[in-house]
Amino acid sequence: MKLRKGFNWFEGLNWLLLGLLALLMAFPFWSVLAMSFSKPEAVYEGLFLLWPKGLTTVAYSAVFSNALFLRALQNSIIVTVAGTALSMLLTISLAYPLSKKAIIGSSTMLFLAFFTMLFSGGIIPTYMLVKELGMLNTLWSLIVPSALSVFNLMIMVSFFRSLPAELEESAKIDGSNDIGILARIIIPISLPVIATLTLFYAVSKWNIFFQAVMFNGNPEQMTLQVLLRQMLLQTTSEAVDAASNIPNIGASIKMAMIIIATVPILIIYPFLQKYFAKGAMIGSIKG
Template sequence: MHIKPTLGSRAFDTANLIVLTLCAFITLFPFIYIMATSLAPLQQVLRGGVILWPEQVTWDAYTTIFSNAHFVRSLYTTFFITVVGTLTNLLFTTFMAYPLAKKRLKGRRIILFLVVFSILFSGGLIPSYMIVKSLGMINTVWSLIVPGAISAFNLIIMKNFFQSIPEELEEAARIDGCKNLGVLFRIVLPLSMPALATFTLFYAVGHWNQFFAAVIYVTKSNLWPIQVVLRQMIIEGSTQEFEQAMGELKIIPTTIKMAAIIVATVPILFVYPFLQKHFAKGVLLGSVKG
């Protein structure tokens, strides 16, 4: 039976729509402004003539940053860290979470206690730096991948997700002749796509936005990821490499800074549409069962 909405409910829905539209616009406005500024001529930006879209579109800022070898190299470094780091995270997290999901594993409670303990207490920055240095990873991209190979929080969620998969499916696979790895790759992982998609997004965004670890462990500018280079451009106003490219201009123009922000932001946004159908389900599954 169809119930006709009342005047009050229609007014409430309309008010919700207006408020949510305003919130969406407020959220998107900074991004739109940055994009408009990056596409505008420098003279128009300096006189404050850019709000939502420039009067004249020019790609000079993007041409400048992509012609700079230092910026392009940092972009390649970030892509490498994101792809290799995410695969490493998923591999190690899966291989540790799956056996911990089995109650028959000896020493399981002790290992889980240590995992939870690492969430509450950490060794600190100096011990972490000393470990990375002793392993010879200073000024290498591996210092941005290996120390964070496993997230303790994500590990617990993944373990809970594996526990929600019926044991009967694994037993049936073993009867058919599957070994432990066969059960994991043929039965468990295909059923775990929502969780894997969620953690892929979390890990990938974390690696793409890698900044603090790069500042601590990497001092060579040719190994900086894009976020560190962006920080040099925005906060310090220039970099040695861009000063050489700018010639007489000692401060990077605003249009180039905005173009760099767009280039550093947009690529990771394209990851979400491919994982969207699994994301909402993956965020919830495994989080309510201990």
């Protein structure tokens, strides 16, 4: 390997600026993480903590021993898993026929889907529809109304149209039908875009908030984000302190809940990263 002579100042400046930008983005998360593992007294006093002061997991113990939190965590997991699965099923099953220009009406249907991105019924009609369907105060109100993202649908349609038509033609010659082609050929070679859209849907379902506030008034159906908001808006931590028998632990619990609400999505990304890298190379290599 031949080393380059001299120093590339432009490349070095890029690395420096991107490194500083990454540190600026990571610092708030690191600060919250340090406070969540610090003594409640230090967090309550508002001390600037770059490293945990008096390393302890008492805040996490208090959070996971709270029945309301466990219920909210369970609801968020159900909404994320079931909602993402339903969304991907609808997106793939709708995008595949809409990607076929030869199908009569596919262009019209695609335009109608795109039209909903520009104009929607609004909050009140949406609420009335959910109410008439009997989904108020249920987790279904967080899954069904937002089951399909037209933006993600457009991405999937565009990807399907970029696939070589010869793949399907050869499969039809071998006697395969459209469902078999989709399941055995199209989906396996579409894993990069499927992984990307799965992450998009999962993040959206995990962070769902407005619909959870609007459609769910039952505390038993509360999601993690709504519970986190309630705790962050508390002006005092007396109720939390009384429940945990640890003075001044309210602020530490808030930090712990922020970390718990953020980490699951961060954990998912490394498993999908290889598909992102592969997806970025699609179309750049011709054989």
